[in-house]
Amino acid sequence: MFMYYVRLAALSYRRNPILSSLMVLAVAVGVGAYMVVFTLNYVLGGDPIPHKSDQLYHIQFDYGDPDVADFEPPPQLAYRDAITMLEQSSDFRRAATSKFVAILEPPGNDLRPFFVNGRGSSADFFAMFDVPFQYGNGWDRAADDGQRQVVVLSQELNERLFGGADSVGETINMDGHVFTVIGVLDYWEPTPKFYDVNNGPIDTGEEAYIPWSLIAGQQLRRSGNTNCWAAPENSSFEAFLNAECAWVQFWVELPDSQSFDRYQTMVDNYVAEQRDFGRMQFPVEKRLYDVNEWMVYNEVQPDETRILSALAAMLLAVCLLNTVGLLLSKFLGKSGEIGVRQALGAGKGSLFIQHTIEAGFIGALGGVLGLGVAAIGLEGIKILLGPEAPTQWITINVTVIATTILLAIASTIIAGLYPIWRACNINPAIHLKTQ
Amino acid sequence: MLKMTGINKVFRTDTVQTHALRDFSLHVEEGEFVTITGPSGCGKTTFLNLAGLLETYTSGQYLLDGEDVSSLSDAQRARLRNQKIGFIFQSFNLMPDLNLFDNVDVPLRYRGVSAKIRKERIEQALAAVGLANRQRHLPSQLSGGQQQRVAIARALVGEPRFLLADEPTGNLDSNTAEGVMELLEQINQQGTTIIMVTHDPSLAARSQRNVHILDGQIKSDDRNSKARAA
Amino acid sequence: MELGPITRALLRNKLGVILIALQIAFTMTVIVNAVYIINDRAANMARPSGLDEANTFHISSIGYGNSFNESVVVDEDLNMIRQLPGVIDATVTNAIPVSGSGSSSGYGLEPGRRDTLVPAAIYRVDEHVLEAMDLDLVAGVPFTAQQIVRRTPTEERQVTETILSQAMAESLYPDDWRQALNQNIYGPDGSALRVVGIVDRLQAPWPTFTYVENSMLTPEITLDNSTTYLVRTEPGYRDELMVEVEERLATAPHQRILRNNQSLEYTRTESYRIDSLMTTILKVVIGTLMFITAMGIVGLAVFSINRRRKQIGTRRALGATRFSILRYFMTENLIISAAGVTLGAIMTVGFNMFLVQTFNMPRIDWFYAPIGMLALLLLGQLAVIGPARSAAAITPALATRSV
Ligand SMILES: Nc1ncnc2c1ncn2[C@@H]1O[C@H](COP(=O)(O)OP(=O)(O)OP(=O)(O)O)[C@@H](O)[C@H]1O
Numbered sequence A: 001m002f003m004y005y006v007r008l009a010a011l012s013y014r015r016n017p018i019l020s021s022l023m024v025l026a027v028a029v030g031v032g033a034y035m036v037v038f039t040l041n042y043v044l045g046g047d048p049i050p051h052k053s054d055q056l057y058h059i060q061f062d063y064g065d066p067d068v069a070d071f072e073p074p075p076q077l078a079y080r081d082a083i084t085m086l087e088q089s090s091d092f093r094r095a096a097t098s099k100f101v102a103i104l105e106p107p108g109n110d111l112r113p114f115f116v117n118g119r120g121s122s123a124d125f126f127a128m129f130d131v132p133f134q135y136g137n138g139w140d141r142a143a144d145d146g147q148r149q150v151v152v153l154s155q156e157l158n159e160r161l162f163g164g165a166d167s168v169g170e171t172i173n174m175d176g177h178v179f180t181v182i183g184v185l186d187y188w189e190p191t192p193k194f195y196d197v198n199n200g201p202i203d204t205g206e207e208a209y210i211p212w213s214l215i216a217g218q219q220l221r222r223s224g225n226t227n228c229w230a231a232p233e234n235s236s237f238e239a240f241l242n243a244e245c246a247w248v249q250f251w252v253e254l255p256d257s258q259s260f261d262r263y264q265t266m267v268d269n270y271v272a273e274q275r276d277f278g279r280m281q282f283p284v285e286k287r288l289y290d291v292n293e294w295m296v297y298n299e300v301q302p303d304e305t306r307i308l309s310a311l312a313a314m315l316l317a318v319c320l321l322n323t324v325g326l327l328l329s330k331f332l333g334k335s336g337e338i339g340v341r342q343a344l345g346a347g348k349g350s351l352f353i354q355h356t357i358e359a360g361f362i363g364a365l366g367g368v369l370g371l372g373v374a375a376i377g378l379e380g381i382k383i384l385l386g387p388e389a390p391t392q393w394i395t396i397n398v399t400v401i402a403t404t405i406l407l408a409i410a411s412t413i414i415a416g417l418y419p420i421w422r423a424c425n426i427n428p429a430i431h432l433k434t435q
Numbered sequence B: 001m002l003k004m005t006g007i008n009k010v011f012r013t014d015t016v017q018t019h020a021l022r023d024f025s026l027h028v029e030e031g032e033f034v035t036i037t038g039p040s041g042c043g044k045t046t047f048l049n050l051a052g053l054l055e056t057y058t059s060g061q062y063l064l065d066g067e068d069v070s071s072l073s074d075a076q077r078a079r080l081r082n083q084k085i086g087f088i089f090q091s092f093n094l095m096p097d098l099n100l101f102d103n104v105d106v107p108l109r110y111r112g113v114s115a116k117i118r119k120e121r122i123e124q125a126l127a128a129v130g131l132a133n134r135q136r137h138l139p140s141q142l143s144g145g146q147q148q149r150v151a152i153a154r155a156l157v158g159e160p161r162f163l164l165a166d167e168p169t170g171n172l173d174s175n176t177a178e179g180v181m182e183l184l185e186q187i188n189q190q191g192t193t194i195i196m197v198t199h200d201p202s203l204a205a206r207s208q209r210n211v212h213i214l215d216g217q218i219k220s221d222d223r224n225s226k227a228r229a230a
Numbered sequence C: 001m002e003l004g005p006i007t008r009a010l011l012r013n014k015l016g017v018i019l020i021a022l023q024i025a026f027t028m029t030v031i032v033n034a035v036y037i038i039n040d041r042a043a044n045m046a047r048p049s050g051l052d053e054a055n056t057f058h059i060s061s062i063g064y065g066n067s068f069n070e071s072v073v074v075d076e077d078l079n080m081i082r083q084l085p086g087v088i089d090a091t092v093t094n095a096i097p098v099s100g101s102g103s104s105s106g107y108g109l110e111p112g113r114r115d116t117l118v119p120a121a122i123y124r125v126d127e128h129v130l131e132a133m134d135l136d137l138v139a140g141v142p143f144t145a146q147q148i149v150r151r152t153p154t155e156e157r158q159v160t161e162t163i164l165s166q167a168m169a170e171s172l173y174p175d176d177w178r179q180a181l182n183q184n185i186y187g188p189d190g191s192a193l194r195v196v197g198i199v200d201r202l203q204a205p206w207p208t209f210t211y212v213e214n215s216m217l218t219p220e221i222t223l224d225n226s227t228t229y230l231v232r233t234e235p236g237y238r239d240e241l242m243v244e245v246e247e248r249l250a251t252a253p254h255q256r257i258l259r260n261n262q263s264l265e266y267t268r269t270e271s272y273r274i275d276s277l278m279t280t281i282l283k284v285v286i287g288t289l290m291f292i293t294a295m296g297i298v299g300l301a302v303f304s305i306n307r308r309r310k311q312i313g314t315r316r317a318l319g320a321t322r323f324s325i326l327r328y329f330m331t332e333n334l335i336i337s338a339a340g341v342t343l344g345a346i347m348t349v350g351f352n353m354f355l356v357q358t359f360n361m362p363r364i365d366w367f368y369a370p371i372g373m374l375a376l377l378l379l380g381q382l383a384v385i386g387p388a389r390s391a392a393a394i395t396p397a398l399a400t401r402s403v
């Protein structure tokens, strides 16, 4: 019986090919556009590390400038606080991290020196963020404390320097310092770059990772967003480290509510203590943010995608209204056929099924075409994003495919409910009378 | 009033040519009541369509009120239809979305009559067919006979001098048909020329003149002196 | 006109009318707000930076190794660049306008008053900056070669002069920006700078910065091994000079790498990438929506005309001209569209209020809604004209056919 109805649906499509194609097109465009925005939101607003996003916390301290109205506390840590937090959190996995830049002189004479974007981080960084390794490993806390000159390369940099071979044990020269390679990452490009939302949440990952203590040790040049609310005493680096300048990201992994409570108390006590010294005078709403809270708090999701979401929803609404109108026309145009079917014994139930399948048929076609629309849309966005932005996160995955088709079928059937109801309730008598 | 000489009407489709009327000549005087009879497919409706300027003919000459209509533009033909000719159709052709008042209003709208006069005339016309109190009803709320009376009101409201009816009683039972026929005769007595196509021999027998068509040509043209109207 | 009967006939088919009207209302809401966002962004993108953008490029040099002496290299590089035919002038700078990265600080009129500091972008440049950036000095004098201070990052700052953008001067002296000339202004650490000049316009590097027009020039070269040269050329020379400058810098015997050799136009494109992406997406949305809505109107009109073929034939038989049939359907569409755009105007303003509240966007100008209403009425009329013409072509003889 199902196949019979599908055949009827196909026949009905052929009887009104233009009207039916219009509906398919409307559904495709509406659903396709919605899926483009859905994909962007799914990635940008989604949970980048679902299995432990509620265990990783970033600290927000009560920073502020008493003289400046509307001062928003910078979402990073000052060096001195980061150091204290590292010490006080040693029971947990924790990482202070910030960016650096360096000139890398490749081993051998084949390659000219080039510029690298790097990240200094504490040893736990790799374990905390599930960073995948292709070769070797990260370093341990002893390397942090000993400011050991070790480096973990990104897959891409290893490709460039060593042709993708296992380079553990090789050495590279950055800004005149020799570093030993102890690990090479597998492909790792989280989008958004949730572990550092302060330096562009949609940004390519760093190419080299070194112990963060080396940055404070001034082995390499610090980079990344820096926000000072009191001028350093003088121009020396020591003065900068001691100043009220926030530039360090600090993450801690708190596996259960017990450790969370303990940590919360520790942080609160620290703030109370610092307040007595005249620091941290500006109470914040919250001091520990988990990954998802942190991304919301830092407005990682661009305004643009949120505006587009609203617009896409309205576009879908227009397309569905269109479909309701066209379906209604189509079904009422078949009054004669429906009347005859009723006369031949079709009950309301079977008419209902017949027309629901007909609407679903159109929805399914629209969904398949909508996938094409979504693919074209995403491809267009990739092109428009230009060569500098990472775009490999913009892909159609199984979730998107399934959602598109289901959304298309479901919305067409919902759009079709009223037309279907009208079709089932056509009074053949009235119809015959006017003819 | 109506003068057709040597009219031919050929319908061409991809494969066939149909001679619906051939060398057809007919003269109808002002004030006549002419019935047209003939077997199905002989060209009655085609003749009526030509007479009513709904369609153009292939060759021949047609003078309406002495005016050659072949050279008229579509808009001029529309104006003539609107002012001189009234139509009554077998299947009534009322607008299902419009109430009776608005239905009867349609030809007046195309004439640009003032609202006040329109209202008067519509009420008069509906009263004349006995439906004065149902102005706000929709066609679907009426019986077939009532619907045809509305159609007659619509045909009359513009006070045409020439009324064309294509089987106006074809969808009605004999009693109702009798009522409609009486109405038409009454209208004819007031001076309106009527040409009516019918399949009903008894109705044909009542008219002053009966034209019988066969295969697109006039077979006989009888003037009936015993007709009631005479 | 026959507004009365048309409206009454429409009211008999309320749902059809509501569907099209709602569709028009949503379409109008999206289109008007999208156009408004596009215009808002376009206005942002159209703000001039103050530079001769078409003929300017920049390139960074980063030295390494112990033998690299930046102070010497900078002089050598600049001399070389300035002597190339086609170069108007060149300067060193710590930041490139519209690039999105740079440094900022606050300056005020009284030392120690941190609450009155006005934020501004700081460009550390040499005495060639006015020519190289094509800035118009509207008051005061340019920097002199003697004023340029060279220092390593850890040395104390010693600059004592500054040139302000006029907007910055206006922020400090709202009544008369000229008063800023020759005054001392004070930074967050209390250090003083004397205003020696004011230029008409120079944007900060961050397009979204609230104080985007507030900029300051200071005569200093920071010796941190990393130098950015900003070069202005005669029209038509830029592209070849970009190649030539990079080649010459590369062949000079210094241990360094060269990065970001970009025209300022490219830098602008990159900075406004998201805005132009948004603009393009919105244009596609507008086009699609107009198409879908127009197709919807056509579809429903064709359908309703097909359903009413006999009716139309009858009207023709009763004396309707082709034109009056055309007018009937145009009028019918006009009535529906009018309902749609009226609702659309309300929804447009509502959605705009949502945008204003949620995204801090400026309010929509009053004329957007009426123009949008007219545009959609026009769209409706254009969409229905085809079906209406085919309706007008229906033969009156149809009235006498029984099917
Ligand atoms: N539009 C058309 N195209 C082609 N042939 C047509 C067309 N209209 C009528 N005819 C043909 O012209 C001939 C006359 O048709 P017409 O409608 O005038 O018959 P009629 O006398 O009114 O018949 P009936 O009594 O059944 O209504 C028929 O053979 C018919 O098939």
Ligand SMILES: [Mg+2]
Binding pocket: B044, B045, B166
């Ligand atoms: Mg006939």
